[in-house]
Amino acid sequence: MACRLLTRSAAARLVSHLRRTPGPTQRLLAPRAALSSLLGSTDGLPHAADSTLRVPARWFSSPSTDAVAEAPVTADGLTVDSIASKGWTILPEAESDWRSHAAAVAQSIKLIKKRLKWGWILERTKQLSVVLERPDLWEDPVFAGMVSREHGELMGKIKSVNQFEQELIEHIEMLRLAREENDNELETESMGDLADMRRNAKEKELNALLSGDNDSCSCFIEVQAGAGGTESMDWAAMVMNMYRSWAQRRGYTVTVVEEMPGEVAGIKRATIKVDGEYAFGYAKAEVGVHRLVRISPFDSGKRRHTSFSAVAVIPILGDASSRYQIKDSDLRIERFRSGGPGGQHANTTESAIRIVHIPTGISATCQNERSQHMNKASAMAVLQSRLDQLEIARQAQMNAEHTQSLNEISWGNQIRSYVLHPYRMVKDLRTNYEVSDPDSVLEGDLDDFILNYLSSALDEADVSK
Amino acid sequence: MAMLAFSSNAFLRPNPPGPHLRRLLLPKPLSSAAALTPPTPQADPTGGSNPDPDPTPLFLRPASHRVPAAALAAFRLRAAALVPPSAPHLRRHLRWLLADAAANDPASGSDPALLRASLDDLEALWLRHVRGRRPFQYVVGNEHWRDLVVAVREGVLIPRPETEAVVDIVKRVEGFEDGWWADLGTGSGAIAVAVARELGAAGRVFATDVSEVALEVARLNVQRYGVQDKVEIRHGSWFEPLEDVKGKLMGVISNPPYIPNVDLPGLQPEVGWHEPKLALDGGKDGLEHLLHLCEGLSSVLKPGGFFVFETNGDKQSEFLVDLISTKWSSFRNVEAVLDFADIKRFVTGYRR
Numbered sequence: 001m002a003c004r005l006l007t008r009s010a011a012a013r014l015v016s017h018l019r020r021t022p023g024p025t026q027r028l029l030a031p032r033a034a035l036s037s038l039l040g041s042t043d044g045l046p047h048a049a050d051s052t053l054r055v056p057a058r059w060f061s062s063p064s065t066d067a068v069a070e071a072p073v074t075a076d077g078l079t080v081d082s083i084a085s086k087g088w089t090i091l092p093e094a095e096s097d098w099r100s101h102a103a104a105v106a107q108s109i110k111l112i113k114k115r116l117k118w119g120w121i122l123e124r125t126k127q128l129s130v131v132l133e134r135p136d137l138w139e140d141p142v143f144a145g146m147v148s149r150e151h152g153e154l155m156g157k158i159k160s161v162n163q164f165e166q167e168l169i170e171h172i173e174m175l176r177l178a179r180e181e182n183d184n185e186l187e188t189e190s191m192g193d194l195a196d197m198r199r200n201a202k203e204k205e206l207n208a209l210l211s212g213d214n215d216s217c218s219c220f221i222e223v224q225a226g227a228g229g230t231e232s233m234d235w236a237a238m239v240m241n242m243y244r245s246w247a248q249r250r251g252y253t254v255t256v257v258e259e260m261p262g263e264v265a266g267i268k269r270a271t272i273k274v275d276g277e278y279a280f281g282y283a284k285a286e287v288g289v290h291r292l293v294r295i296s297p298f299d300s301g302k303r304r305h306t307s308f309s310a311v312a313v314i315p316i317l318g319d320a321s322s323r324y325q326i327k328d329s330d331l332r333i334e335r336f337r338s339g340g341p342g343g344q345h346a347n348t349t350e351s352a353i354r355i356v357h358i359p360t361g362i363s364a365t366c367q368n369e370r371s372q373h374m375n376k377a378s379a380m381a382v383l384q385s386r387l388d389q390l391e392i393a394r395q396a397q398m399n400a401e402h403t404q405s406l407n408e409i410s411w412g413n414q415i416r417s418y419v420l421h422p423y424r425m426v427k428d429l430r431t432n433y434e435v436s437d438p439d440s441v442l443e444g445d446l447d448d449f450i451l452n453y454l455s456s457a458l459d460e461a462d463v464s465k
Numbered sequence: 466m467a468m469l470a471f472s473s474n475a476f477l478r479p480n481p482p483g484p485h486l487r488r489l490l491l492p493k494p495l496s497s498a499a500a501l502t503p504p505t506p507q508a509d510p511t512g513g514s515n516p517d518p519d520p521t522p523l524f525l526r527p528a529s530h531r532v533p534a535a536a537l538a539a540f541r542l543r544a545a546a547l548v549p550p551s552a553p554h555l556r557r558h559l560r561w562l563l564a565d566a567a568a569n570d571p572a573s574g575s576d577p578a579l580l581r582a583s584l585d586d587l588e589a590l591w592l593r594h595v596r597g598r599r600p601f602q603y604v605v606g607n608e609h610w611r612d613l614v615v616a617v618r619e620g621v622l623i624p625r626p627e628t629e630a631v632v633d634i635v636k637r638v639e640g641f642e643d644g645w646w647a648d649l650g651t652g653s654g655a656i657a658v659a660v661a662r663e664l665g666a667a668g669r670v671f672a673t674d675v676s677e678v679a680l681e682v683a684r685l686n687v688q689r690y691g692v693q694d695k696v697e698i699r700h701g702s703w704f705e706p707l708e709d710v711k712g713k714l715m716g717v718i719s720n721p722p723y724i725p726n727v728d729l730p731g732l733q734p735e736v737g738w739h740e741p742k743l744a745l746d747g748g749k750d751g752l753e754h755l756l757h758l759c760e761g762l763s764s765v766l767k768p769g770g771f772f773v774f775e776t777n778g779d780k781q782s783e784f785l786v787d788l789i790s791t792k793w794s795s796f797r798n799v800e801a802v803l804d805f806a807d808i809k810r811f812v813t814g815y816r817r
Contacts, residue, residue, distance in 0.1 A: 333805065349602075351609070
């Protein structure tokens, strides 16, 4: 049901893919912006190529531009697909049954392919190969660089999956050979290799979850309190704390960008910056409305309250082109001061500054500092980051990628419920994943929720072939 | 109220000395800042000639007073009770006064609090601010100006927010980093220090003032920001101390007294009653010193040199722009520059 973020993004991609499917190169060349939307992440399966030890050369003797390698087959006609569709029982890892191992790995490969949008990748690589062969390609070096980089990334993903498939088939062949020749040592070794592959495959499944555009970026997390006064502002502060400790647990750097405290307690709204690899890839799973049910400590009548907080996540694009260029002429700088001749005539300590960016109407105010100069500098920094966020959202939209900002989140889009009374439970309404220990979740133990959501969102999406 | 009326009269009674007399007076070292300060309207327990027993700015005094948190809180309440609803800015001042007085973060709520003045002293300071309209900057002994905390005290003009722009104007001059600059009538030294912090290895600022008090404060500020090797402080009126660098200056900066003397009696009490008349009184039409500065410019500036003066605003600036570009042919690009309130506050130009 609810995997709105990703299904929409996937759908957008599918649409842009379909639009290009006829794929004459001219069309590919035309709108560079649209093409850049298709730039895949480098990080689909980053470790696979290194961790695969033996690479039989014969499967890749064909030129690398030929993306679709022939599917590996065993002597008796087994392929990865056929193994997956045989419906062999998958036993626990400890059981030494080659069919069980093989079936588990084949299922993983199927899942990984789905998460990587395999059909789309193959088609796209084919198109890019055609573009790469154009003789006039390097007349536009920037474009050529983009194309060849994307091509390289996609080829990396394809190769690494193909190698994994190849490995599986080889192990099965080895095992059969060992049995035919009654080589117990080889049989044990091959069985061990298969079990290793099975464990490896689980890791690859996870990595494939974070293969979306911008997934590897740092991000902003914004939390805004819903209606309901102090109780809901307190909840917003709890949610913000949850993300801060989650981010710290993951080893990310957290900085507070902006904080608007509530009158009595909590926050009306706050923004933090989370710096680190894949911060956006994980945090994007948290976009939406979070609901709390508890006995409010701010209610002298000890009644049960329900409050809401909205969470937005915005990627910080790596390249400087996303920084918004502010023109001085677009700014109106307001100083709160009385009229009159000013200068030596007046003594004032009023130093508050408000800067308005006229084209967007976005403004920033600062009055913490005692000099106008310093207040202006602080207000400019805030304004810059607000405009950057806007620019990021605009570029993301231009890239046909879906980014949600706070104003787009409808308060009806509830993603998770935290109940502290009358029972204790945290339940994700999108995946139905739940735990009975709200405290640990509120202390930042969010990874299970995030991974569950990411996998369900990608795996249910109709994007495979 | 009667006191107030009396004091305004008292301020008017001694006629301001005529321009000629003033100019004769200027180069002489002044024995006391108070001679130039209009009498404070209220009886001052410490005596008018010595308005502050300890001239060290509050924020630089040693933190030697342990005050129980409860007593500090009581003081805060007492002081806040003196703030009339018509003067909400005093709440901000009280917060800043306590911030400057505290040696540790006031928010930490440590008990006892470590203060730079006794509660009695703070109370006296606060009363003189609220009742005597002594400028807040003199009370705490500083003004936050640009990114600096400039020490000030009675006898020195409090740097104005408008003047912050002078430094930005200087920074726009090509190659300013390595030039020699003069800040004439430096006062607290705010401009000189701020410009010096932007200069390169070869850059220098000659900061002159006729007032000994001003030089003392300027020296303190230069030291606090560690720009002694960039700023040379010289005693004397306008160009007088600059004989040896004539024709070598890349730029001349000045925020001279420019208030027309007829406007002096109507000034805001914080300014008229407390700030040095020497730094405010521009004589007839407020132009006396500005004209003197314009006349001396071409002899001290090197060819291509730059000047920026702060003025009383629109009419004065327009007059000066017109005068400089028509009377002398030796200047180019003479223009009036707006301040943040869109008043033509500055006059700038280049020597040919």
